[in-house]
Amino acid sequence: MNQTSDTTFDLIVLGTGSAGQNVATACREQGWSVAIVDPRPFGGTCSQRGCDPKRVLAGAAELIARSRHFTGKGIQTENAIDWADLMAFKNTFTQGIPESTEEKFEQAGIRYFHGTASFTDKRTISVGEHTLTGGKILIATGARPATLGFDGEELLLHSDDFLDLERLPKTIAFIGGGYISFEFAHIAAEAGAKVHLIHNNDKPLKNFDPDLVQALVGKMEEIGITFHLNTQTEKLSRSGDGYVLEGKEDGKPLRLECEAVVHGAGRIPNVDELDLVTGGVDFDKKGVTVDEYLRSVSNPDVYAAGDVSGSPGLSLTPIAGLESRAVAANLLKTDSSKPDYTATPSIAFTYPMLASIGMSEAQAQASGKEIKVNLLDMSDWYTYKRVGEKPSMAKVILDKSDGTILGAHILNGEAEHLINYFAIAMRQGMTAEQLGDTLFGYPTEGSDMTYLLEL
Numbered sequence: 001m002n003q004t005s006d007t008t009f010d011l012i013v014l015g016t017g018s019a020g021q022n023v024a025t026a027c028r029e030q031g032w033s034v035a036i037v038d039p040r041p042f043g044g045t046c047s048q049r050g051c052d053p054k055r056v057l058a059g060a061a062e063l064i065a066r067s068r069h070f071t072g073k074g075i076q077t078e079n080a081i082d083w084a085d086l087m088a089f090k091n092t093f094t095q096g097i098p099e100s101t102e103e104k105f106e107q108a109g110i111r112y113f114h115g116t117a118s119f120t121d122k123r124t125i126s127v128g129e130h131t132l133t134g135g136k137i138l139i140a141t142g143a144r145p146a147t148l149g150f151d152g153e154e155l156l157l158h159s160d161d162f163l164d165l166e167r168l169p170k171t172i173a174f175i176g177g178g179y180i181s182f183e184f185a186h187i188a189a190e191a192g193a194k195v196h197l198i199h200n201n202d203k204p205l206k207n208f209d210p211d212l213v214q215a216l217v218g219k220m221e222e223i224g225i226t227f228h229l230n231t232q233t234e235k236l237s238r239s240g241d242g243y244v245l246e247g248k249e250d251g252k253p254l255r256l257e258c259e260a261v262v263h264g265a266g267r268i269p270n271v272d273e274l275d276l277v278t279g280g281v282d283f284d285k286k287g288v289t290v291d292e293y294l295r296s297v298s299n300p301d302v303y304a305a306g307d308v309s310g311s312p313g314l315s316l317t318p319i320a321g322l323e324s325r326a327v328a329a330n331l332l333k334t335d336s337s338k339p340d341y342t343a344t345p346s347i348a349f350t351y352p353m354l355a356s357i358g359m360s361e362a363q364a365q366a367s368g369k370e371i372k373v374n375l376l377d378m379s380d381w382y383t384y385k386r387v388g389e390k391p392s393m394a395k396v397i398l399d400k401s402d403g404t405i406l407g408a409h410i411l412n413g414e415a416e417h418l419i420n421y422f423a424i425a426m427r428q429g430m431t432a433e434q435l436g437d438t439l440f441g442y443p444t445e446g447s448d449m450t451y452l453l454e455l
């Protein structure tokens, strides 16, 4: 270890999430002295308060939906979720993470500090009573729920709270129509809650194909979720054991009584407590302003990766991984790696799942390319009819001039797998013909691939 003193390190990493951990470990493996800081239990969002626990709950909700599709087709009764049991199972995935992460740092010889980091000058970080000086500093502090600015917003539950609810409220309103609200609304509805989803415009799930989003909304309405589009929340107040939400839906007064109201209205880069101005680190609402090597444009000793970086990458775990690999490479060898964001897949884990990669239809139309759009209703195809799944849809956008795949958008129970086939093909520059010519096992979602790719 190159540590010259208890407080001077080759690298100080702010944040123990996916991005921070990867860089700390990679640099430590090359003999750097490394310190890592986090005020929350170590391990970050994805594994403790995001993707992984969410997927445990979504998996149970998916099972309920799949079993319902089969009811009367050989399966006799519907299943039901026991919330307390499901939560206990979810906890088996999350509860050991802080300790195991700390142990990992211990074994690697990474010094760790529990506390909130802030800059006291361009290369100095204060954490509680400690003042740490770094040759380099990585900001990997992730994101936090956006401030919404209505009366009573402090009464909102956040996604962390929802994922830890000991009892499922009978009526829940989700504010915001993005990933979090759609996924949680689906979980809550399949677990038996009455659910409202409140979105401020007419385009929920803005990162996804609008035709497929519309079909998903229809499917979610079938399980009892009420959508309030073009709706502004103006006030949240307590009422007995619950809450009253007041606002305007399409300009008309809306009043909802709910047992819980959950924030799903966007997350913003977590920079508030860092005192970036003192650190000479430029930032804006997208996060820390970085160059193509993820280095701060104003302080060359500082890098940023993951949700907090103002890079073009989406705020997703694979991007935190991609950016952390690039930053580690750039720290160890200056300007050696630019992250390549080509073909980033994204999945909303509702059921059916909604997945997307590459260009939207609108982007492809605007690109001036000669395109072919294959919009397919696959509900009657064997793969989906076999499991009683309706709707099952795909929109695949091809470049007619060279046969490459520009974008793929899928809505069905196999979307998580199908989108990954497209991810491989698009990342490796395969043409539609090459992907369609691949032999997939039969009968699977892969063996339908050729029909999605007709030029």
Ligand SMILES: Cc1cc2nc3c(=O)[nH]c(=O)nc-3n(C[C@H](O)[C@H](O)[C@H](O)COP(=O)(O)OP(=O)(O)OC[C@H]3O[C@@H](n4cnc5c(N)ncnc54)[C@H](O)[C@@H]3O)c2cc1C
Residues within 6 Å of the ligand: 014, 015, 016, 017, 018, 019, 020, 037, 038, 039, 040, 043, 044, 045, 046, 047, 049, 050, 051, 052, 054, 115, 116, 117, 118, 140, 141, 142, 143, 159, 180, 270, 273, 274, 305, 306, 307, 308, 315, 316, 317, 318, 320, 349
């Ligand atoms: C509910 C939910 C579900 C999600 N589901 C998915 C999914 O299915 N798939 C997917 O790809 N992505 C998903 N995401 C997004 C994914 O979790 C993030 O993109 C990813 O975790 C970002 O990693 P990160 O390392 O940048 O930040 P984080 O993992 O958030 O880590 C940042 C760390 O920095 C710490 N920190 C904050 N301020 C300071 C400070 N001043 N000093 C020191 N440390 C600080 C925080 O406590 C935190 O531990 C989900 C997110 C949420 C909220």
Ligand SMILES: NC(=O)c1ccc[n+]([C@@H]2O[C@H](COP(=O)([O-])OP(=O)(O)OC[C@H]3O[C@@H](n4cnc5c(N)ncnc54)[C@H](O)[C@@H]3O)[C@@H](O)[C@H]2O)c1
Residues within 6 Å of the ligand: 148, 175, 176, 177, 178, 179, 180, 181, 183, 198, 199, 200, 201, 203, 204, 205, 206, 231, 232, 233, 263, 264, 265, 266, 267, 314, 315, 316, 346, 347, 348, 349
């Ligand atoms: N499956 C996944 O990959 C996954 C799951 C959850 C979260 N995430 C990540 O976390 C981020 C945050 O998720 P999110 O769902 O909070 O945000 P989001 O950005 O996906 O969607 C938030 C939506 O809320 C709307 N909104 C904003 N203010 C509002 C208000 N006052 N009232 C009503 N609607 C309002 C916005 O128009 C926006 O479309 C995502 O962008 C994503 O990067 C990913």
